[in-house]
Amino acid sequence: MALTREFYRALEDVVGGRNISEDPAVTENYRCITAQSSAHYGPEDTRTPKPQAVVLPGSTDEVQQIVKLCNKYKVEFKAASTFWAAMGFIGSDNAIQLDMIRMDSIEVDAKNMLAIVEPFAVGGTVQVEAMKNGLTCNIAGVGCSSSTLAGSSGWVGFGPSSIFTGIASENLLGAEWVLPDGEIIRTGTLGSDGEWFCGEGPGPSPRAIFRGWTGTAGTMGVCTKIAIRLHPWPGPKWIPVRGTAPLYMADGLDNVRAYTICFPSWDAYAEGFRLLYEADVCYLAHRQFNMFGRDIKTALVEIFTHPEKQFCDIPALVEDPYLKEQNADMKIDVQIVLAGFSERDLDYKEKAFDAILEQIGAHKSEYYLQQDIEDFTKLYLLRLARKNYNYTLCSSYEGNFGLSANVFVAAPLMEEAAALKKKWEQTHTGVAAVGGDSDMGSVSGIGGGGTTGWEFFVHFDGFDRDSIYDSKAHIDETAAWMKEKGLGADFGRWNTEVRHPDGYNYTQEEHDAMYSKIAQPGLATYQWKIREAFNPNHLTGSYYKTATPPECKGKK
Amino acid sequence: MATKDSLKTILGNANVIDNPDVLASYAVSHSFDKNFKPWYVVKPKDAETVEKLVAFANETKTPLVPVSSTGVKLRGDSVPGVPEAVVVDLSGMDKILNVNRQQRMVVIEPGVTYDRLSAELAKQNMVIAGSLKPKKGQSVLTDIVEAVPRLNPMIQWNFFDPLRCAEVTWGDGTRMSTGEAAGGPLDLKTQWGKQQWQVQYMGPWMTDYFRLVTQAQGSMGIVTWASLKTAVKPLIHQLYVAEADDLADLEGFVYKAMWTRFPDEIFILNNMQLASLMGKTQAEIESLKEVLPPWIVAASAAGRELIPEVRFEARSKDLIDIAQASGLDLKEGLSNLSGRALYQEATSTDGDVYWKDLYAGSHQNVFFLTQLDKTGVFLRAVREIAEDFGYPTEDIGVYIQPKHQGSSYHMEFTFPYDPDSAKQTARVQDLTESVSVAVADLGGYYSRPYGKWAGIQLNKDAQSLMALKRLQKIFDPNDVMNPGKLAI
Structure with missing residues (x-):
C-alpha cells in the first residue's frame, strides 16, 4: 500500500529529504526474518513486511510530528534503533519504519550514578563512558552493540551482570516517551522538574504501561530518551586489552577475577545459586560458553583463544583427551566474575566463594584458570561484545526452552531437556550436534538474584531450508514438552506468539482467541483498555497482547 | 449508596460497624486536610469478600477507603476525603500466608x-528491610506498597523493593494478581504446588500492574496480599555513627559508601530527629537535642550465615576507612549515643505514643525525593521559611534516606507542635503549606503526593496527570476507590 504523496511530503518536511526514503533498495533492508525467539539470519521466505518508507528522526520534536502525521493519515509505525530482531520491525503493508540512528547522545552524571541516553547509544559506548567515571551499566544479553534505550525500555533486558547491576526495568529512571497518539509524556521527576533521577509516580506510576516485564516492543509509541542507573565499577577507566583477533584479553584487572564453577550435580547447582544470591559476592554470573554445547564448548574456546586455530579444527579438538576431560568436568558449569572494591572486599568475596564451593562440593575449572583464558573470559563477559560468536558455529541459532525462572524447578529438568534436544541432534541433521545440553543464560534474571534466565541455543544452518525447518519443528516439540511439564510458555515462541509466521500482525479476533481464556484474563483485557486509551488508532502492531473485554465486544 | 443491610449481606452482621464513636475514630488523622466521618466501617476477612464489596460499591457508587494499619493516622490518606464513604478495615486480614526460606520470600495479608x-x-533466620521506627500498628504491606523508604537501600534493585507480587481487586471489581503470580491461577496454593513463589514482580507481560497500586493511597484498588523479598538475618551487626557540624560534610562519605555497597542500613539524621x-x-528529647551533634550519618556492617566474621570485619574496616578519607570519624557510638541503641530504636516499632509526637504532642511532616547533592538547598530554604514564621529552627527534625541503591534520596522535615495550642497549630499549618510549595518550586519531588502535595505536584506535570486520569478511568471507572485523594 503506497503512501500518499501528501503524507510522504509531510514526513519529508519534518526530517528533511536526506532522512527519508522509499527507495526499495533502502526499504528492503528494513525487513527481518520472522525468527521465533530472537534472531536468525539467512535466506528465508518469511520476512517482515517491507515498510513504505524509512524515516530517520533527529529529535523528540521530529518524532512527535511523525507520530502525529501517522495518526492523521492512519499509517502504522514502529521505531527501532539497532534492529536486533523481529520485534523491532513493522507488521503491516501500511506502515513506516523509524530508524533512530541519528539520536545517539550520552550524558553521564557520575556523582549520582546515572546516564541519560538516546536510542542509538549502544551498550558498549555507554559502558565506555561510564567506566571513565568508575561506573558501568547493565548490558543485556543482546550484547553491547545493541541500543541501551531499546533494551531498557522495549524488551526484557537481563544480562550477565544483572545479579549486580539489576535488569533493564530496574535501571530505568526518568523517560521521555512519544505516545502512540503523539502526546509526549515524561515520567517521574522528568515530567515536573526536568530531572532524570526517578521515573516513578507521582502516585501510581504511569511508567507501568510502558515497560512491564517483556517491554512493549515499540507498541506504546517511541521512547526518545531515558536515564538509566549506573553501577559501580572498581576497575580502571578503560579496560586495557592485549592479544590478537579473535583472542582479545583484559589486561591488568587485578581486582577482578573470573572463574568457571564445576558443579557435581544439578541439585548442587541449584543450591549453589541460592548461596550465591545470599552471599552478594558476584559481580557477574552467567552460563556463557555452554551455549556452544556440552561436547564442544572447550573446542570453541580453544579456537577463540588460539588465533591459528580454525573451525575446521573442531573435530580434532573434540577428540582431544584433555579437552574431553575438561568438558566432562564442566558438564554442569557457570562463569562467575568477582570484583573487589577494596582488598578486604575481594578477600571476603574469594573466601565466601570458596566456602560456597566447599559447601556444595563444587570446584573451579582448572581449564579456565589458565591466565589467557581467564583474561579472555573477563573481557568477553564484562563487555558482552562477542555477540557475533553466537552465529559463528552454524550461521544461525534460536533460543528455546526457557524452562523455569526458579532454578529449583529448572535444574532437575535440565538433563531431560538436554536429552530431548540430543534426540533431535541425532535424528535431524538440521539441528547441530553439540551434546544436547546447550543451555546458557543469566544466573540472575532480576537484581540481586532470585530468578534465572535460561535458554538452550539451537544452532542451525540459516542458509539451508531443511535446517531452518528442523529447528522450528524441534522448538515446536520443546513447546509441547514444556506444556506437558506445566512450565508455561516457551521462550522460543516470543515472536511467533505476537505476529503471524508470514510476518504480519495478528488481528484482534486472533488475539481474542489467544488471550481471552488465560488463567487471569484481566492481564489481556486491561491491556486492551490501555491500548484503547493511549493508542486509539491501533498504529503499532500486534506485539501488545490484548483481549477484547466481554462488555466491549461488538462495540466500536 | 450503601445500605447497612446490603453490607451485612456481603460481610456478615459483626463486620459492619456504624457505632458513632468508632466511626469518629476513623476520621482522625494528623493531616490538616478536610476529613469526613465514614458512614460505615466494614471488616472483610478474605479477598472474595473484598471483591464482592467492590462490585457492590460500583453498583451503588459508594466510596471505599481501604485502611490496613491501626493506631494514629499520620498522613490522612486513609481517612475519607468525601462524605458517605465506607472504610474497608483490612487489619483483621492478618495472616502470614507463606514463609519460604529457600526463596527468601514471604506472603502476607494487609493486617x-x-x-x-x-x-x-x-524463626527461619530472615528479616524484612524496615522503615524508620514504624508505629506499632503499622501494616507492613501498606508501608511497602506506599514506598515508605527502607533503612537498607541496598536491597532495592527496584524502586519498590522489597515488594514483589500482589493480589489486587481493582476499582472496577476485577480481582487479579500482579507479576509472576498473574501467570497462574488466583489460588496461591496451586501456585506454590508448582514451586511458584511470587518472586518476579514485573509484568508479567507489557504492563507493570504492581506499579499502579504503589503510592496510590488506595485509589486504584485494594491489595489483599503481597509477596515480599526478605534478607538473611545478620549474625553479627554493628551500626556505626559519624558526626558532623554541617550536612554537606556527610555528602562525600554517603556517596562513596553507596558506590561500594558496603553498608546495610545507611541514613542521615539531624540532632532533633535523632533526639526524638x-x-x-x-x-529527654530536649536535653538530648542539646548534646547531640548537629548531624549524624549512620551506616552498618553485617555478617550473615556465610563466614560472618570475615564479612563483618571487611565491611566495618572499609566503612571506617571511607569515612576517614571523607574527613569523618565513624565509630560504634558517640559519647552520648550508642550505635547499637540507635539501631534498636530505629528498627523497633513505636510505643503507645508515636515517637514524633513525644516532643510537643503532634507533628507535621514534609517529605519528598531529591538527590543528595541538592539536600542542602532544601535545608536552607526550609530554615529560612521557618524563621519567617517564627518557628524555632532547632525544633525541625531532618531525616535523609537513600532509596533505590542511592538513585534518589528521601528528605523529610518534621515540625513538632502542640496540638492544644491554636496558635502553634495554625502556625505549623501555614508553615508546612509554605514549605510544601517552596520545596516543589526548588524541584523537590512528591512521588508520594499526600494531601495538598497531590495538587502541587500534578499541577507541575500535565501529561502525568492526563495519563493518570486515563488509567483511573480504566481501573476505577466509577471513582469508588478513595475519591478525593491524589487530585486526579
Whole structure:
C-alpha cells in the first residue's frame, strides 16, 4: 500500500529529504526474518513486511510530528534503533519504519550514578563512558552493540551482570516517551522538574504501561530518551586489552577475577545459586560458553583463544583427551566474575566463594584458570561484545526452552531437556550436534538474584531450508514438552506468539482467541483498555497482547 | 449508596460497624486536610469478600477507603476525603500466608504488622528491610506498597523493593494478581504446588500492574496480599555513627559508601530527629537535642550465615576507612549515643505514643525525593521559611534516606507542635503549606503526593496527570476507590 504523496511530503518536511526514503533498495533492508525467539539470519521466505518508507528522526520534536502525521493519515509505525530482531520491525503493508540512528547522545552524571541516553547509544559506548567515571551499566544479553534505550525500555533486558547491576526495568529512571497518539509524556521527576533521577509516580506510576516485564516492543509509541542507573565499577577507566583477533584479553584487572564453577550435580547447582544470591559476592554470573554445547564448548574456546586455530579444527579438538576431560568436568558449569572494591572486599568475596564451593562440593575449572583464558573470559563477559560468536558455529541459532525462572524447578529438568534436544541432534541433521545440553543464560534474571534466565541455543544452518525447518519443528516439540511439564510458555515462541509466521500482525479476533481464556484474563483485557486509551488508532502492531473485554465486544 | 443491610449481606452482621464513636475514630488523622466521618466501617476477612464489596460499591457508587494499619493516622490518606464513604478495615486480614526460606520470600495479608512479621521471619533466620521506627500498628504491606523508604537501600534493585507480587481487586471489581503470580491461577496454593513463589514482580507481560497500586493511597484498588523479598538475618551487626557540624560534610562519605555497597542500613539524621528517636519524654528529647551533634550519618556492617566474621570485619574496616578519607570519624557510638541503641530504636516499632509526637504532642511532616547533592538547598530554604514564621529552627527534625541503591534520596522535615495550642497549630499549618510549595518550586519531588502535595505536584506535570486520569478511568471507572485523594 503506497503512501500518499501528501503524507510522504509531510514526513519529508519534518526530517528533511536526506532522512527519508522509499527507495526499495533502502526499504528492503528494513525487513527481518520472522525468527521465533530472537534472531536468525539467512535466506528465508518469511520476512517482515517491507515498510513504505524509512524515516530517520533527529529529535523528540521530529518524532512527535511523525507520530502525529501517522495518526492523521492512519499509517502504522514502529521505531527501532539497532534492529536486533523481529520485534523491532513493522507488521503491516501500511506502515513506516523509524530508524533512530541519528539520536545517539550520552550524558553521564557520575556523582549520582546515572546516564541519560538516546536510542542509538549502544551498550558498549555507554559502558565506555561510564567506566571513565568508575561506573558501568547493565548490558543485556543482546550484547553491547545493541541500543541501551531499546533494551531498557522495549524488551526484557537481563544480562550477565544483572545479579549486580539489576535488569533493564530496574535501571530505568526518568523517560521521555512519544505516545502512540503523539502526546509526549515524561515520567517521574522528568515530567515536573526536568530531572532524570526517578521515573516513578507521582502516585501510581504511569511508567507501568510502558515497560512491564517483556517491554512493549515499540507498541506504546517511541521512547526518545531515558536515564538509566549506573553501577559501580572498581576497575580502571578503560579496560586495557592485549592479544590478537579473535583472542582479545583484559589486561591488568587485578581486582577482578573470573572463574568457571564445576558443579557435581544439578541439585548442587541449584543450591549453589541460592548461596550465591545470599552471599552478594558476584559481580557477574552467567552460563556463557555452554551455549556452544556440552561436547564442544572447550573446542570453541580453544579456537577463540588460539588465533591459528580454525573451525575446521573442531573435530580434532573434540577428540582431544584433555579437552574431553575438561568438558566432562564442566558438564554442569557457570562463569562467575568477582570484583573487589577494596582488598578486604575481594578477600571476603574469594573466601565466601570458596566456602560456597566447599559447601556444595563444587570446584573451579582448572581449564579456565589458565591466565589467557581467564583474561579472555573477563573481557568477553564484562563487555558482552562477542555477540557475533553466537552465529559463528552454524550461521544461525534460536533460543528455546526457557524452562523455569526458579532454578529449583529448572535444574532437575535440565538433563531431560538436554536429552530431548540430543534426540533431535541425532535424528535431524538440521539441528547441530553439540551434546544436547546447550543451555546458557543469566544466573540472575532480576537484581540481586532470585530468578534465572535460561535458554538452550539451537544452532542451525540459516542458509539451508531443511535446517531452518528442523529447528522450528524441534522448538515446536520443546513447546509441547514444556506444556506437558506445566512450565508455561516457551521462550522460543516470543515472536511467533505476537505476529503471524508470514510476518504480519495478528488481528484482534486472533488475539481474542489467544488471550481471552488465560488463567487471569484481566492481564489481556486491561491491556486492551490501555491500548484503547493511549493508542486509539491501533498504529503499532500486534506485539501488545490484548483481549477484547466481554462488555466491549461488538462495540466500536 | 450503601445500605447497612446490603453490607451485612456481603460481610456478615459483626463486620459492619456504624457505632458513632468508632466511626469518629476513623476520621482522625494528623493531616490538616478536610476529613469526613465514614458512614460505615466494614471488616472483610478474605479477598472474595473484598471483591464482592467492590462490585457492590460500583453498583451503588459508594466510596471505599481501604485502611490496613491501626493506631494514629499520620498522613490522612486513609481517612475519607468525601462524605458517605465506607472504610474497608483490612487489619483483621492478618495472616502470614507463606514463609519460604529457600526463596527468601514471604506472603502476607494487609493486617500483618512489623512485630508479628519479624518474629515469624526470625524463626527461619530472615528479616524484612524496615522503615524508620514504624508505629506499632503499622501494616507492613501498606508501608511497602506506599514506598515508605527502607533503612537498607541496598536491597532495592527496584524502586519498590522489597515488594514483589500482589493480589489486587481493582476499582472496577476485577480481582487479579500482579507479576509472576498473574501467570497462574488466583489460588496461591496451586501456585506454590508448582514451586511458584511470587518472586518476579514485573509484568508479567507489557504492563507493570504492581506499579499502579504503589503510592496510590488506595485509589486504584485494594491489595489483599503481597509477596515480599526478605534478607538473611545478620549474625553479627554493628551500626556505626559519624558526626558532623554541617550536612554537606556527610555528602562525600554517603556517596562513596553507596558506590561500594558496603553498608546495610545507611541514613542521615539531624540532632532533633535523632533526639526524638532516642528520647522517651519531652524533657529527654530536649536535653538530648542539646548534646547531640548537629548531624549524624549512620551506616552498618553485617555478617550473615556465610563466614560472618570475615564479612563483618571487611565491611566495618572499609566503612571506617571511607569515612576517614571523607574527613569523618565513624565509630560504634558517640559519647552520648550508642550505635547499637540507635539501631534498636530505629528498627523497633513505636510505643503507645508515636515517637514524633513525644516532643510537643503532634507533628507535621514534609517529605519528598531529591538527590543528595541538592539536600542542602532544601535545608536552607526550609530554615529560612521557618524563621519567617517564627518557628524555632532547632525544633525541625531532618531525616535523609537513600532509596533505590542511592538513585534518589528521601528528605523529610518534621515540625513538632502542640496540638492544644491554636496558635502553634495554625502556625505549623501555614508553615508546612509554605514549605510544601517552596520545596516543589526548588524541584523537590512528591512521588508520594499526600494531601495538598497531590495538587502541587500534578499541577507541575500535565501529561502525568492526563495519563493518570486515563488509567483511573480504566481501573476505577466509577471513582469508588478513595475519591478525593491524589487530585486526579
